[in-house]
Amino acid sequence: MRLQEDYLYWQLIHFFVLKNGYRLVQISPDEREIWLENFRGPFPVIRLKRIDMDWSGWPEEDLETVGMRGENLRRRWLEKDLTVANIYVAGGLPADYEHLPDRADFDGGRIHIRTFRLDGQSGLRELAKLMGYFPTRDQFFIRELTDPEEIIGLRNRVFRLFLEEKERERKILESGKPFFTNLLIAVQILAFLFLELMGGSTDPSVLVRFGAKYNPLILEGEWWRFFTPIFLHIGFFHLIMNTFALYYLGNDVERIFGRFRFLVIYFFAGFTGSLLSFIANDSISAGASGAIFGCFGALLYFSLSDRRAFFSRIGVNILMLIGINLLIGFTAENIDNAGHIGGLIGGFLAAGIVGFPRQRSGGKRVLYLLATAVLVWSGLYIGYHR
Numbered sequence: 001m002r003l004q005e006d007y008l009y010w011q012l013i014h015f016f017v018l019k020n021g022y023r024l025v026q027i028s029p030d031e032r033e034i035w036l037e038n039f040r041g042p043f044p045v046i047r048l049k050r051i052d053m054d055w056s057g058w059p060e061e062d063l064e065t066v067g068m069r070g071e072n073l074r075r076r077w078l079e080k081d082l083t084v085a086n087i088y089v090a091g092g093l094p095a096d097y098e099h100l101p102d103r104a105d106f107d108g109g110r111i112h113i114r115t116f117r118l119d120g121q122s123g124l125r126e127l128a129k130l131m132g133y134f135p136t137r138d139q140f141f142i143r144e145l146t147d148p149e150e151i152i153g154l155r156n157r158v159f160r161l162f163l164e165e166k167e168r169e170r171k172i173l174e175s176g177k178p179f180f181t182n183l184l185i186a187v188q189i190l191a192f193l194f195l196e197l198m199g200g201s202t203d204p205s206v207l208v209r210f211g212a213k214y215n216p217l218i219l220e221g222e223w224w225r226f227f228t229p230i231f232l233h234i235g236f237f238h239l240i241m242n243t244f245a246l247y248y249l250g251n252d253v254e255r256i257f258g259r260f261r262f263l264v265i266y267f268f269a270g271f272t273g274s275l276l277s278f279i280a281n282d283s284i285s286a287g288a289s290g291a292i293f294g295c296f297g298a299l300l301y302f303s304l305s306d307r308r309a310f311f312s313r314i315g316v317n318i319l320m321l322i323g324i325n326l327l328i329g330f331t332a333e334n335i336d337n338a339g340h341i342g343g344l345i346g347g348f349l350a351a352g353i354v355g356f357p358r359q360r361s362g363g364k365r366v367l368y369l370l371a372t373a374v375l376v377w378s379g380l381y382i383g384y385h386r
Contacts, residue, residue, distance in 0.1 A: 003148055008118065009050045009089040010154040016046055017161045024162045025073070031155075035069070039307060043085035043114070045073060051090040066113055067106030074110060077311055083112040090118065169309040171358075180263055181250035185243055188288060191231040192239045202235050204284050212286040213274050219384065226278070230270035232286035242288045249295035256302055261354040265347050269294015272346025273339040275376070279383045280338035290339040294347025296322045301351035349375070 211228030273290015
């Protein structure tokens with residue numbers, strides 16, 4: 001084992017994580033292969049492999065493995081294509097390795113692999129240039145190892161960074177313990193029982209009497225009907241479906257954004273769902289669907305803001321569920337899909353306005369607030385003057 005190459009290997013990892021903001025995807029049990037990702041970095045994915053043996057005869061097979069792993073990540077992260085920086089840190093390279101291409105494509109050209117061969121200092125300057133870093137002889141990669149214990153110290157610093165990032169993700173996904181989700185579920189169940197006692201939750205006159213979205217009365221000044229439909233449901237099946245959806249989605253959103261941010265997202269999405277329904281159709285409508293689609297919208301905002309945390313802890317199933325529900329809304333009868341779409345948009349915008357706990361991005365929030373104000377004013381103007 002060559003200590004200088006080990007040191008270089010951990011130097012590279014430390015640099016990518018600390019200076020370029022890369023995060024851990026996977027590490028092998030022997031710690032001699034590691035995958036990192038950062039969609040804002042020069043390469044979305046970096047794979048480093050430490051080699052210190054006669055590996056002649058299998059470089060092409062290893063490249064195939066990189067291609068397959070890259071394809072799995074591309075599908076998991078819903079990327080159209082993916083570029084992988086494949087970096088070998090080796091103590092001497094076999095002769096047949098020179099025939100391995102610097103660039104290779106897999107999966108019909110959707111996976112692009114750029115290979116770097118680092119034998120001592122060979123290839124470092126080309127890699128550094130692509131990463132946007134130009135070291136001098138006294139800086140970073142070029143420095144020679146003087147104490148073998150430095151490798152252990154450098155490795156420990158890398159793992160400390162990994163643990164700090166993992167803790168950051170945990171705090172994001174556990175910013176608040178769900179409380180209002182359960183309270184809202186209880187309120188909508190009680191409201192449903194009340195409607196049943198007053199004549200039935202499927203009776204249009206009962207629904208209108210107790211706050212369903214009804215355009216003529218909204219036009220007469222009953223603006224609160226943009227909000228009261230959130231608590232009302234038409235029939236037992238409607239109640240059960242929305243209760244289960246609120247339980248699963250609401251808990252996630254309340255954990256990520258915190259209790260009071262969740263309330264803002266939920267009620268604003270309910271309002272925008274009712275508003276778009278008010279604009280798009282004249283039917284009587286009620287239900288928490290718009291607000292629940294607002295939870296979808298908030299999770300969509302989360303997926304765009306912190307893709308790594310989203311895909312590692314929540315996953316692509318939520319995005320598929322959004323698409324399926326919208327498709328059902330477009331194809332099935334008696335579903336107010338305008339309310340769903342309005343809630344989805346409202347939840348996304350509200351998430352952008354309130355942001356995440358402990359997040360400092362005031363300028364971004366102001367932009368979301370201004371865009372939301374323009375859209376809401378336009379929607380109200382269209383609804384009241386059409």
